[in-house]
Amino acid sequence: MTTPTLAEAITDPTQPSTPAAPRRRMSRAQRGRWTLTILLAVCSLTILVPLYVTVSMAFKTTTQAVDGNAFSLPGPWSLDGFFQAWTLTNFPRSFAVSVGIAALSVAGTIILSALAAYAIARNWDRKVFRWSFFYLLAAMFLPFPVVALSQVSLSGMVHLDNPVGVTILHIMFQLSFSVMLFTAFLRSIPMELEESARIDGASTWQVFWQLIFPLLAPMSATVGIFAFLASWNDFMMPSLIISNPALQTLPVLQQMFQTQFSNNYNVSFASYLMAMAPSIVVYLFAQRWVMSGLTQGAIK
Numbered sequence: 001m002t003t004p005t006l007a008e009a010i011t012d013p014t015q016p017s018t019p020a021a022p023r024r025r026m027s028r029a030q031r032g033r034w035t036l037t038i039l040l041a042v043c044s045l046t047i048l049v050p051l052y053v054t055v056s057m058a059f060k061t062t063t064q065a066v067d068g069n070a071f072s073l074p075g076p077w078s079l080d081g082f083f084q085a086w087t088l089t090n091f092p093r094s095f096a097v098s099v100g101i102a103a104l105s106v107a108g109t110i111i112l113s114a115l116a117a118y119a120i121a122r123n124w125d126r127k128v129f130r131w132s133f134f135y136l137l138a139a140m141f142l143p144f145p146v147v148a149l150s151q152v153s154l155s156g157m158v159h160l161d162n163p164v165g166v167t168i169l170h171i172m173f174q175l176s177f178s179v180m181l182f183t184a185f186l187r188s189i190p191m192e193l194e195e196s197a198r199i200d201g202a203s204t205w206q207v208f209w210q211l212i213f214p215l216l217a218p219m220s221a222t223v224g225i226f227a228f229l230a231s232w233n234d235f236m237m238p239s240l241i242i243s244n245p246a247l248q249t250l251p252v253l254q255q256m257f258q259t260q261f262s263n264n265y266n267v268s269f270a271s272y273l274m275a276m277a278p279s280i281v282v283y284l285f286a287q288r289w290v291m292s293g294l295t296q297g298a299i300k
Contacts, residue, residue: 054276057269058082065266081270089253089271098232098249099278101163105170105231106224109178112171113223114216117182118208122194133183140176144169144237152240161243169241170231178223185219186212221286232279250275 057065058081059074065081085091116136123129144151155165189212197207213220235251242248254271 054269054273057265058273059270060266062264062266065264065269078266081264081266082274084264084267085271085274088267089250091250091274093246094248094250094253097163097247098251098275101167101170101238101249102228102231104167105174106227108167108171109174109227110220110223113175113178113182114213114220115208116175117179117186118212120179121183121186133179136176136179140180144173148236148240155241156243161241163238163242163247163249166234166238166241166249167231169237170227170234174223174227174230178227181219181223182216185216189215225283225286228282229279 053070056073057070059077059079061074061076061078061080064074064078116132120129120133124133151169152161155161155169158165160168193211194207197211202210233251234249235255238249239252239255242252254268254275
C-alpha cells in the first residue's frame, strides 16, 4: 500500500484532513485595554505637543522663532525671551499680585467652605440648612460673565476695584463647588468621633478645629488645588474689576502686551511658560491628595 503524496492528500476528499489551528480571538477585556491605551495616548498628545512647542519656542532667538519651524529644537538655546518677558511684564510685581490673590483665595475658600459644609452636614434634618445647600448648588450654574456688569459696578461703588475685590469674588464663586465636596466628605466621618469629644467636654468650635478640620486634610488639598488653578488662570475677572494697570495679574498683563509680542514669539511663549510654571509645580506636589480626597468623599 503506497502512501499518498501531499498533492494527492490535498485533492483527495477521502483522506482525513488535519484540523486547522483555532484562531486566537482578542477578549473583550483586552480590546477594552487597547482602546483605553489609545485614548490615553491621544489625550496625552493633546497636552504634550503644545507644551513641547511652548518650551521649544521660549528658548529660541527672535530670528529662529519667526523663521524656523515651531517643532524644531532651539539651536542654539537662548534665554533672551525670558529676560525680555521679565522686563516687559514687570514679572516680580505681577507675580506677587497673582500669588497674593491666589493664596488668599485658597485660604478663604478652604476655611469658609469647611465651616459652611460642617454646618450643613450636621444639620441636614433642618430645612434652612438643607435649602441653603441647594441654593449653593444652584449658584454653580451662574457663571461670572452673566453677572459681570453688576459685579463691576458694585466693586467700584464700594472701592473694591483692586486685587482685594478680585480675591473676595474668587472665594464667592468657588464656594458652591467647594461646599459640595466638603459636604460629601463630612458624611463619611462617623458621628461617634464627635460624640466622644463632646462627652469629654469639647464645644462645637473645639470639635471642628481640633477634630474635624484635621480630618478634612485630603479634601482641603483637593479644594485648594481647584481654587488655586481657578484663581491663577483667571483672566476675565481681574481684567474687569482691577482698574489700576500696575496691579494687574499675569494673565491680564500678557494680553496687554500681546501686540508687542506679535512678532517676538519667543518672548510671548517665554512669558506663558513663566506664568504656567507655578500652577504646574503646585499640582505636581499636591496631585496625590486630589484623587484621594475625591475618592474618600465619594464613600459614605
